Amino acid sequence: xxxxxxxxxxxxxxxxxxxxxxxxxxxxxxxxxxxxxxxxxxxxxxxxxxxxxxxxxxxxxxxxxxxxxxxxxx
Numbered sequence: 172x173x174x175x176x177x178x179x180x181x182x183x184x185x186x187x188x189x190x191x192x193x194x195x196x197x198x199x200x201x202x203x204x205x206x207x208x209x210x211x212x213x214x215x216x217x218x219x220x221x222x223x224x225x226x227x228x229x230x231x232x233x234x235x236x237x238x239x240x241x242x243x244x245x
Contacts, residue, residue: 173223179216181206186227186242196232197240214238 175183185206186197199214206213217240221229225245232241 173225176216178208178212179220181208182213182216182220183224183226186229187244190227190242190244195241195243197242198237199240200237210237 182202185202189197198210199217200210202208203210203213217229217238218231221231221240228243228245230241230243232239
């Protein structure tokens with residue numbers, strides 16, 4: 172079982188719930204606003220979660236003004 176920090180748990184739970192509702196593309200700022208963290212806190216954790224998450228697949232998708240992350244269920 173993967174060990175998560177408290178912040179990582181909040182991010183993964185948010186992504187899992189959002190993916191279940193059909194959402195697929197996210198920005199750190201949007202996630203941060205929804206769960207009460209800063210965009211920087213979320214942005215730093217997403218690459219780490221992409222490597223260790225068993226719940227959802229997180230992929231760096233595009234970079235315009237900010238990085239967009241594509242999230243799909245596993």
